[in-house]
Amino acid sequence: MMTRTERHAAKQSKIDIWMQQLSMKTIVIIGIHVLMMVAVLFIDALDYRAKISLFAFLSAMTLWVATKISAGFVAIALIVFIILMGAGESELLYHSLSEEVVWLMVGSFIIGEAVKVSGLAERLTLFIWSKSNKKTNMLFGLSSVLFTSAFFIPSTSGRAALSMPIINQIGRNFSAKEQSVLAILAPVIILMSTSATLIGAGSHLIGIGLLKSTTDQSISYIQWFIWGVPFTIVISLFSVLWIKWMLWPKDESEEIENLQSEEKANYQKAMNGKEKKTLMFISFLIAGWMTESIHGYDIAFITMVGAILMMMPHYGVLSWKQGINAVSWNLILFVAAATALGRVLIDTGVVQWIENEMLGILHLFTGSPEWLIVLIILLITVTSHLYITSHTTRAIVFIPGLLLFSETIGVDPSTVVFLSLVGMNYCVTFPVSSKALLLFYEEAGISYDAGNLLKISAILMPVYIGVTMLFYFTFWQWTGMHF
Structure with a gap:
């Protein structure tokens, strides 16, 4: 029988072993x-x-x-x-x-599968491929297509869903490491291009609505276009170059295979019935997304209507079983729980506390030089995605307070709202920071590592703030923006 000392020594030994097994x-x-x-x-x-x-x-x-x-x-x-x-x-x-984002993503997965099954994804892939003779050229070609989509599809998650089958198709000709870079590149470019147009995100419309109701000022579509497009071109180009330099494997070949004669024939032949039908449904979707303020149905509901049309017996593009199997339910559960984690911060008053603390700090800078006020506004809005995961919620929470701040210190409210919305469009740190990032995170096909996303953001975030300030003190002021 063991003595008390021996039992203590044995117990201590187990603790030591357990501690040794713990990694640093x-x-x-x-x-x-x-x-x-x-x-x-x-x-x-x-x-x-x-x-x-x-x-x-x-x-x-x-x-x-x-x-x-x-x-x-x-x-x-x-x-x-x-x-x-x-x-x-x-x-x-x-x-x-029951969160809106959950049903938005369910519909997006089904629509993305329809784009793939119909052959549209392959056709667009072959188009990009035919214009590229190196992998680098293909990266820029893909980024250009994703950038352009911001002018037609007013939903970052919608653009991500439609790009997923294209990324999967292109990824077949890339190594596993290169595929993971594509999985980061696509949502990052989708998010960086959001500021190009007034319809690029729902938060823009919310911010402009609050601006108009509070101050009777507004920012027109054309004015936003003039300010937004050059900025998004510059920041998107830097994003591509930074991601390529940071993550692209150095030991991989740059050459890509030329299109085979059979693939060229597929690319050049006329669209089949499924492709035409899918294109028609997507056109309906885009029209529905763009006219949300007219018909009153939100983007998630319109997306589910589109998904149902895609799965209609005899008239759709894919079967119910195909559509349901295309949904990444693991990712859906993650999105649901992650969104609930963000919402509980609002419900319990954490976000209100953060907002009050920040506004209290802002008022300390009354009378400060212009560059410092712009920098503080950008620091607050750019980092807001770290604790408020919903893009729309960020606009609802911060725009009223920033408008009040602008009136207090005598700053043009239109300028403050535009800078704030552009700042809030940055959400490239965690997968949960954006629906577009979530769609590619833990996806069964091509996915990325959250640690790599954080590494990208460590440099991209300060660069984003720096480029925004540079544009404010140069191009934007030359084209009518003032403080």
Whole structure:
């Protein structure tokens, strides 16, 4: 029989073995969680529910970036954690599947599959391929197509959904490492091109609506076009070059195979019935998206209508089974839980607390030089995607406060709204920061690593702020923008 000393030694030995098995990375992650918990506990302005919600959100961000644990598992587990800790009701989990973004993505997957099945994806791929003799040229060709789509499809997730089958098609001629770069490049260019047009994002229309109702000023489509297009061309070009330099494998061949005679024939032949039908449905979708303010149905509902049309028996492009199987349900659950994590920050008052703290800081800069005020506005709006994951919500939360700030210090409100909306369009740090990024994250075909996205953002974010400031003090002021 073991003595007390021997039992203590045996127990201590097991603890030592367990500690040795823990990797340094695990210990660092645990340490970060302890520091986050202590920091959150000392925020007196937040109540118990808000502190638990903020800790859960910070934990999710850490685990998504620093570990290989399934992002969906992390999101759902932390929603359950919030409920078990008494900071939320069980409906938080159930209602997460009723979020608009969930149905938007379900419809987007089905539409993307229809584009692939009909042959349109292959046709567009062969078109890009026929114009390229090197992989680099193909990257720029693909980026140009994605950039142009911003003028016709007023939904970043819609553009991402339609680009997914094209990326998968092109990816067949690339290595696994190159495919992961394509999976980051596509959503990043889609997001960077958002500022090119007034209809590039719903948040633009919300911001302009708030500007008009508050100050009776507005920004016309043409004025936005003049300001937005040159800026988005520059920042999109830098994004392509930075992603290629940072992530593109250096040991891969630049050459790509020429189109075979059979592929050339497929590219040059007339569209078949399925392609024409898909093109007609997509035209209907684009028209529905662009006229949302007229008919009153939101983008997610219109997307689901399009998905149903694609799956209609006898008249559609694919079967119900094909459409449902095309949906990445793992990703859908992740999106639902991640969106709920973001929403609980609003419901518990965390976002309101952040907004109040920031506006309090802003008022300290009354009378400051112009460049400093512009920089502060951009720092707040560009980084807002880190704690408010919904693009629309960012506009609703920040634009009223920034309009009030502009009136207080005597700054032109149109300028503040435009700079703020352009700043909020930056959301390239975490997969949860944008629906377009989510669509490519953990996708069964081509996907990317969240850590690489964070590396890209570490340089892209300050460059984005710098380019925006450069445009403000040069081109935008030359074309009528003033403070």
